Amino acid sequence: MSLSPSSPSATCYEAVIGLEVHVQIKAASKVFASVGTGYGHEPNTLTDPVVLALPGALPVMNKAALDAIIKAGLLLGCRISPVCKWDRKNYFYPDSPKNYQISQYDLPVCLGGEVEIELAGPSRNVMGEHKRIPLTRIHLEEDVGKLSHGTIDSLVDYNRAGTPLMEIVSEPALHSAEEAYAYLTSLRATMIYGGISDCDMEKGQLRCDANISIRPVGEKKLGTKVELKNLNSISFVRDGIAHEIRRQVALLERGGVITQETRDYDGTTGTSQSLRSKEEAHDYRYFPDPDLMPLAVDEAWKERIRATCPELPFHKQRRFLEQYQLPYTLTSVLVWDRALADYFEEAAGLCGKAQAAGNWIVNDLLRELGNAKATLAECRVAPRQLAELVKLVDAGTLITASAREVFTEMFATGDDPGVIADRRGLKSAAADGNELEQWCRDSIAANPKALAEFKAGKDSAINAFKGPVMKAAKGKANPKAVDETLRRLLANS
Numbered sequence: 330m331s332l333s334p335s336s337p338s339a340t341c342y343e344a345v346i347g348l349e350v351h352v353q354i355k356a357a358s359k360v361f362a363s364v365g366t367g368y369g370h371e372p373n374t375l376t377d378p379v380v381l382a383l384p385g386a387l388p389v390m391n392k393a394a395l396d397a398i399i400k401a402g403l404l405l406g407c408r409i410s411p412v413c414k415w416d417r418k419n420y421f422y423p424d425s426p427k428n429y430q431i432s433q434y435d436l437p438v439c440l441g442g443e444v445e446i447e448l449a450g451p452s453r454n455v456m457g458e459h460k461r462i463p464l465t466r467i468h469l470e471e472d473v474g475k476l477s478h479g480t481i482d483s484l485v486d487y488n489r490a491g492t493p494l495m496e497i498v499s500e501p502a503l504h505s506a507e508e509a510y511a512y513l514t515s516l517r518a519t520m521i522y523g524g525i526s527d528c529d530m531e532k533g534q535l536r537c538d539a540n541i542s543i544r545p546v547g548e549k550k551l552g553t554k555v556e557l558k559n560l561n562s563i564s565f566v567r568d569g570i571a572h573e574i575r576r577q578v579a580l581l582e583r584g585g586v587i588t589q590e591t592r593d594y595d596g597t598t599g600t601s602q603s604l605r606s607k608e609e610a611h612d613y614r615y616f617p618d619p620d621l622m623p624l625a626v627d628e629a630w631k632e633r634i635r636a637t638c639p640e641l642p643f644h645k646q647r648r649f650l651e652q653y654q655l656p657y658t659l660t661s662v663l664v665w666d667r668a669l670a671d672y673f674e675e676a677a678g679l680c681g682k683a684q685a686a687g688n689w690i691v692n693d694l695l696r697e698l699g700n701a702k703a704t705l706a707e708c709r710v711a712p713r714q715l716a717e718l719v720k721l722v723d724a725g726t727l728i729t730a731s732a733r734e735v736f737t738e739m740f741a742t743g744d745d746p747g748v749i750a751d752r753r754g755l756k757s758a759a760a761d762g763n764e765l766e767q768w769c770r771d772s773i774a775a776n777p778k779a780l781a782e783f784k785a786g787k788d789s790a791i792n793a794f795k796g797p798v799m800k801a802a803k804g805k806a807n808p809k810a811v812d813e814t815l816r817r818l819l820a821n822s
Contacts, residue, residue, distance in 0.1 A: 342543040342581075344574045345551055346503035348566075350516060352495045352526045353472060353534040354397045360471050360493035361388030361431060361621075368532045372486040380491040382427040387620050394493035395438070397525045398469045399626065399634045401495060402439030404523050404641060407467060409631055413438045414623040419614045423485050424474040432496075434615040436623070437468035444499070444519070445643050446511035456657050459643070462512050463500040470494050475533070489533065495525075501540065501551065506571040513537060513563045518642050522667050530562055537566050541573045543581070552577075553587040557594050557601065565596035572599055645670055653683035662691045668705050672712050679716035686719055693733065697740045709743030710736075718746040725807035731755040757807045765798075765806065769814045772797040773822060783819055791815055 358365055362379035378386035402409050416434040442464040450457035472492040477484045497516065503509050517528045517535060528535040537560045542552035557573050560566040572594065577587055592601040640648070646664045649655050655663075663673050673690055677683040694715070698708060718736060721727045727735060727750055735749045742749075750756050772794040773780055779793035791812070798811050 341546045342578055343546045343548075344504050344570075345501045345542050345544065345554075346505075346509055346570060347501035347540040347554075348497075348499045348503065348509060348512060349538045349540070350497045350499075350513065351472075351536045352401075352497060352520055352528065354394050354493040354495060355524065355526050356391060356393050356397065356493050358391060358393075359491035360391045360394045360469070362491050363389070364491070366492050367488070370488055372484070372488060375488040376490070380426070380487060388431065388618075390621065390624070391493060394469060395624070395626075396634055397493070398438045398467060398495050399631060400523055400638060401497075401520065401525050402442060402467055403631065403635050403638055404519055405439075405442040405444060405464060405467070405497075407439035407442035407464065409626055410436060410438055410440060411627075412436060412623055412625050415618045415621040416615045417618050418470075420612075422473075423483070424476050424490070426474070426487060426490065430470060430473065431618055431621070432470035432615075433468035437466045438626070439464075439467035441465075442467070444512055444516050445641075446508065446515045447643070448507060448511055454656075454658050456661075460508070462502050462508075465498040465500055467495055467497045470496060501542075501554075506567045506574070509539065509570050510563060510567040513566055515642070517563070518665055522639050522641060536561070539566060539570050539573075541570055541577070542587075543574060543577045553589050555587065555589065556591040558591060558604065559593050559595070562596065565594065568596060568599060569594035569601070572601060576601070639667065653677060653687075655684055655687055659684070659687040659691055662695070663687060666705070672705060675712035676715045676719070679713055680719040680723075682719050682723060685723065686715060689715055689719065689736070693736050694740075697737070701740075708740070710739050714739060714743075714745055721746055721750065725809050726750070726756050728757060728804065728806075728808055730804070731757075755805075757805045765802075765810060765814055766818070768798045768801040768806075769794065769811070769818050771801070773815070773818060780819070780822065784822075791819070 354360075356366060359375075359380060362377050364375055364377040364380060367375060379388055399409055401407075413433065414436045415431050417429040418432045418434075419429045421428050443461045444464065445459060445461050447459050448457040472489050472494040474485050474487040474490040477486070499512070503512060513535075520526045520528050520535075526534055530536070539557045539560060540554045541557060542554040544550065544552040555573060555577070557569050560569050573592070580587060588606075590606050591604045593604050594601045642664045646660045649660045649664065649670075650657065663670050669690065673683075673687055676686040676690070680686055694708070694710065698705065718727075718732060718739070721735075722729060722732045727746075731750070732746075734753070735746045735755060738744065738749045738753075739746055775797065776793055779790045782790035794815050795808075795811055798815070799806055799808075802811075
């Protein structure tokens with residue numbers, strides 16, 4: 330991405346961005362302690378001697394957390410280290426009762442890997458460019474507590490302290506705020522698909538820091554980086570990065586110098602302020618944790634985890650496009666929710682009409698769920714029932730308008746579509762061939778202009794005859810039968 334200041338003689342700059350994403354692992358207990366995890370509990374109730382670093386308390390590794398980070402690494406194509414270890418990251422801050430954080434330094438669980446992203450296409454109906462953003466590493470560590478600052482005091486809640494946390498570090502390979510937004514969207518979906526985390530940013534389950542620098546286009550050396558914090562939504566990540574790029578460009582154009590620092594971004598005002606100079610790794614005085622032994626990860630362990638890995642969204646999208654011949658507009662909605670994609674595949678398999686099932690899910694089911702503020706798990710319409718509705722429309726038993734009425738009642742009651750259609754008298758009229766043919770003859774006779782246009786080669790003129798026929802049938806005629814009868818009569822007129 331080239332950033333061109335307004336002056337035609339000004340330098341064009343390229344942004345270089347690396348993201349550090351912290352993902353809370355969904356686990357029943359903390360990473361080095363047996364006490365439970367959770368959100369919304371009374372402050373300082375999810376603690377024990379290990380979390381509070383009381384004398385004599387020793388950490389014990391949580392295997393479920395290790396399984397989760399290995400799974401994340403496999404999903405993202407990382408190399409799983411055959412041996413990993415834990416280190417103490419030393420710093421003094423009230424949210425860490427130990428005055429150090431158990432983390433990983435030189436031997437993390439996962440190395441390398443990549444995140445596939447999709448950028449916006451020329452329109453919402455067209456697939457955008459796909460890129461693969463390389464990762465540096467993924468390591469496992471313990472989360473810290475939460476500070477709440479008031480006007481005269483600050484409070485600390487250690488409920489979050491010790492929760493298992495992954496830090497996913499990208500290479501400095503992103504070049505725009507839009508790419509960063511796409512990266513986080515894809516990464517979040519991967520973690521949710523894998524059952525690794527719920528990634529609810531409001532609950533602090535996914536947090537992101539961005540390292541941003543700029544350099545003249547064509548320059549290979551990285552510029553001075555600035556770390557941006559307090560990016561508590563994916564939209565704020567995008568907006569904050571865009572703001573920081575503009576700030577750095579403006580600073581250089583004024584003849585200023587970019588200093589390495591950490592800045593706090595306020596998403597409400599769209600501004601940032603300096604917090605402190607940026608720390609380096611040596612500032613934390615890492616050393617191996619003497620209470621935790623190194624850990625070997627063998628092939629059998631990795632294979633057990635690999636067997637639980639799901640198909641990821643972009644892989645699923647490519648399969649839906651090929652296997653079901655779905656348009657991009659449907660796949661771009663269906664694949665980002667694993668439960669929704671599974672719902673679609675079940676319904677499509679039962680009715681044999683994948684695109685029709687997809688249309689009902691994307692256009693009608695999601696609309697009703699949104700209006701009801703309900704989740705798919707709360708939906709009363711089973712895939713089997715949706716498939717039955719598709720079959721009724723395909724057979725001509727229900728016209729589309731009647732089917733929509735049936736679906737609305739299905740969503741409200743959970744009743745089968747055939748039962749609703751019978752109860753409300755919505756099935757297509759069982760007119761005999763003579764009755765339907767007479768309605769068609771009457772419509773043709775009443776519209777000589779449309780007849781002349783059709784005979785002149787204007788195929789769409791046939792639609793002028795269909796309205797009167799449907800009106801005569803009180804809206805219940807089979808549209809396919811109407812079209813076939815009209816075309817037969819018009820061919821002979």
